[in-house]
Amino acid sequence: MIYLNPGTNSITLTLYEKSVQTQPYYTFQLIRKGSFDEVIFYQDDTSYAPWYWNEFSISLGTVSGLTQGQIVASFGEYTYNVYEMTTPYNLSYTQSVGLVETGILIITGTFTPDTEYNGNDDSTIVYYRNI
Secondary structure: OEEEOOOOOEEEEOOHHHOOOOOOEEEEEEEEOOOOOEEEEEOOEOOOOOOOOEEEEOEEOOOOEOOOOEEOOOOEEEEEEEEEEOOOOOOOHHHOOEEEEEEEEEEOOOOOOOOOOOOOOOOOOOOOOOO
């Protein structure tokens, strides 16, 4: 499980051991639990020892740079998939060599409550509950 906090600028994974290429590239896919919103992005591996571990700079922002590790994603829980690619900057995971890792990514932060409907109309269903 990966936790991505505001201010976090990198994540570390072990992907090379599952890769079949000597110089793989990786495309990330995030799928939000519940809404199934999808974010796909590419980021260079900045590890100085990629045959042992892989490090990727990822930041949350308001403007997406899908090939620069800058993603626009809401707080919540995501399923992440990492695909091995033959070329860099390829955002089409259907052209991947294969799936090398899958897991859960949680983006933490300050949550705001959902907007509630407070209006009154004839189609409103009134319900009661015991507390």
